[in-house]
Amino acid sequence: MTDAEVIIEYQDVHKGFGELVVLNGVNLEVLRGETLTIVGRSGIGKSVMLKTLTGLLPVDSGHIIVDGDDVTTLGEDELRRVRRKIGMLFQSAALFDSMTIFENVAYPLREHTDFDEAKQLEVVRETLAMVDLPGVEDQYPDELSGGMQKRVGLARAIVLRPPIILYDEPTTGLDPITANVISRLIKRLQKRLEVTSIVVTHDLEHAFMVTDRIAMLHGGKIISVMRVDEFRRSRDARVREFVTGGLTEEELQSVGRLFT
Ligand SMILES: Nc1ncnc2c1ncn2[C@@H]1O[C@H](COP(=O)(O)OP(=O)(O)OP(=O)(O)O)[C@@H](O)[C@H]1O
Numbered sequence: 054m055t056d057a058e059v060i061i062e063y064q065d066v067h068k069g070f071g072e073l074v075v076l077n078g079v080n081l082e083v084l085r086g087e088t089l090t091i092v093g094r095s096g097i098g099k100s101v102m103l104k105t106l107t108g109l110l111p112v113d114s115g116h117i118i119v120d121g122d123d124v125t126t127l128g129e130d131e132l133r134r135v136r137r138k139i140g141m142l143f144q145s146a147a148l149f150d151s152m153t154i155f156e157n158v159a160y161p162l163r164e165h166t167d168f169d170e171a172k173q174l175e176v177v178r179e180t181l182a183m184v185d186l187p188g189v190e191d192q193y194p195d196e197l198s199g200g201m202q203k204r205v206g207l208a209r210a211i212v213l214r215p216p217i218i219l220y221d222e223p224t225t226g227l228d229p230i231t232a233n234v235i236s237r238l239i240k241r242l243q244k245r246l247e248v249t250s251i252v253v254t255h256d257l258e259h260a261f262m263v264t265d266r267i268a269m270l271h272g273g274k275i276i277s278v279m280r281v282d283e284f285r286r287s288r289d290a291r292v293r294e295f296v297t298g299g300l301t302e303e304e305l306q307s308v309g310r311l312f313t
């Protein structure tokens with residue numbers, strides 16, 4: 054990957070809320086076609102990183118370049134053009150409860166294309182089939198399980214076939230089997246759509262399964278970016294603490310942790 058092109062670049066990004074400093078000089082390069090996972094403790098700013106990338110949250114300073122555009126300087130119209138290239142699976146599935154599954158998944162099509170109803174239905178059906186969820190178009194979100202709702206969220210994220218997909222905690226709150234179904238699905242989509250992805254997760258098993266590189270966010274900065282095999286072997290105390298969940302050797306033995 055040495056010659057790979059940088060498609061996303063965070064340049065010295067700062068973002069706080071009032072007194073609270075969250076991102077304090079984030080630098081990160083994501084290569085075209087790779088899957089990069091951001092890990093870090095709860096509340097450290099992972100979701101904020103994704104939201105600044107889409108322009109949903111303005112930064113305080115610094116720049117974020119997305120496929121040649123600096124999203125921190127764009128107006129709403131230009132941002133829309135960039136957002137069309139980015140599919141986002143939100144941490145909560147964030148479906149509209151009063152809309153059917155069809156309407157939820159078709160939403161980006163209505164925002165960004167002039168497809169008529171028939172064309173929308175065709176694309177939505179095809180996309181729901183891609184996430185192994187055919188035939189639910191007329192149902193409402195609360196009629197579906199959490200895992201199914203995640204898949205609907207995923208379908209909505211990819212309905213425009215974006216070259217960039219952001220996944221915020223795609224497996225959190227799912228049982229291990231459903232989580233693996235989602236992981237496999239993400240891997241399959243990577244191959245099929247040839248996208249660049251950023252995944253945010255606490256779920257290391259999932260991260261190891263879908264990821265090329267892992268970046269660790271700590272204290273407002275990306276403190277390391279490693280390939281998965283390097284991450285697993287890392288002796289860096291902050292990485293080790295994350296991998297072991299802060300457990301002692303004895304505790305690790307008793308719970309039989311996989312990644313030690
Ligand atoms: N819109 C907002 N207004 C005020 N504070 C916010 C806002 N969004 C995030 N924060 C704060 O920024 C910090 C980082 O939040 P963020 O959601 O990015 O954490 P996270 O790393 O995604 O955590 P988790 O793993 O629990 O999802 C938190 O302290 C949060 O309360």
Ligand SMILES: [Mg+2]
Pocket residue numbers: 099100101144221
């Ligand atoms: Mg989050």
